[in-house]
Amino acid sequence: MKKCRILVLVGIFALISGIKAQDYAFKVMANKGSNEVKSGSVWQALKTGDKLNKQDELKVAENSYVALVHSSGKPIELKESKTYSIADLAAKVSPGASVVSKYTDFILSSNSAEAKKNRLSATGSVVRALDGDINVLLPPSQFGDTFNPLVYIKWETKVAGPYEVVAKNMFGDELMKIETPExxxxxxxxxxxxxxxxxxxxxxxxxDKKKTDKSYLLRRLSSERQNLIKKLIAEMGEDIQQETALNKFIMAGFYEENKLFVDAIGAYEEAIKLAPDVPTYKEAYEEYLLRNKLKKPVEPSK
Structure with missing residues (x-):
């Protein structure tokens, strides 16, 4: 009998916790402009990471942008300058895939002020340094798995172009060489x-071909892992397939969570391309590179 009472209490606690966990209508994923939220009778500046309740109002300013994810997992972008009732907005949203919340929570926690503070306390600075003449922003070879066919390759350098990008097979045979001023x-x-x-x-x-970086491996996923990633993406629903900056941002979190660091780079690049004037995506991309040690912070010169 005592065991049954304990199980009932555990069940009630889990139910209450689940209800409390979903006591918001939307989470703010990205924000550009002088947007405001009204909770009660007070208007205040909207911030990325805010949770909006049904009784709130959201004012989107001229030439502004707000990216939201509904508590059900449905992503939406707001670009029209107007005041929105969160209750009305939520009522118009068709349910999304709840699994999306796993990745939006990961993104918000990874880019929180606390996460940045912890990273800075570990590295000591926000000044980036180049280890060599050219630093390619790709992960170490053991993390070179790629899911998508399109791969973004970017580098930081103090060396003036043009540059050569050479692709070789594992035997050292040259498969491709591209010259670019970029x-x-x-x-x-x-x-x-x-x-x-x-x-x-x-x-x-x-x-000067001596001015280079080490080689980076790009490796195809095994069929088994390829199918697993496809399955996980399918579970996120059809909404995530739409070509929006917010969806690319969410996919960047998905790829990072699944250790597909090359694909995360591509997703961030595409998010920025779709919304080049939204600082949230650029800042999150920079934080991603630093967090995963694809860019190296050093102590500033004194």
Missing amino acids: NAIQINRNDPKFMNEDILIEVRSKG
Whole structure:
């Protein structure tokens, strides 16, 4: 009997916790402009990470942008300048996939003030340094798995262009060479030149081939893991397939959570391309690179 009472109490506690966990209508994922939220009788500045309740109102300013995720997992973007009733907005939202909340929570916690403070206390600075002449923003080879065929390759450098990006197979045979004046390119893993091979990427100065970075491995997922990732994406619902900056942002969190760091880079790049004037996405991308040690912070010179 005592055991039954304990189980009942545990069940009630879990139910109450679940209700409390969903006592909001929307979470704010991104924010650009002088947007405001009214809780009670007071208007205050909207902040990324805020939770909006049904009794609240949201004022979107001119030339502004707000990205929200409903408590059910439905992502929406607001660009029209007007005052929204959160209750009305929630009533118009068709249910999303609840699993999306797992990744939005991951994104918000990873980019919280506390997370940044912890990273800065560990690194000591926000000043970035170049280890060598060219620093490619790709993960170490053991994390070079790629799910998507399109791969973004970007580098930081003090060396003037043009640059050469060389792709080789595991035997050192050159498969492709691209010359570019820019510090970024995109390659397609489905290019017949690659013939389903794992490839090594090297970026170097065209004028001085000694000015380079180490090689980075881009590796195809096994069929088993490829199918698993497809299944996990399908569980996020059809809404996430739409080409919006918010969806790309959420997918960046999904890829990072699943240790697909190359794909996360691509998702951030695409989010910024779709919403180039929204600082949230650029700041989150920078934080992602630092958090995963793809950019190295050092102590500023004194």
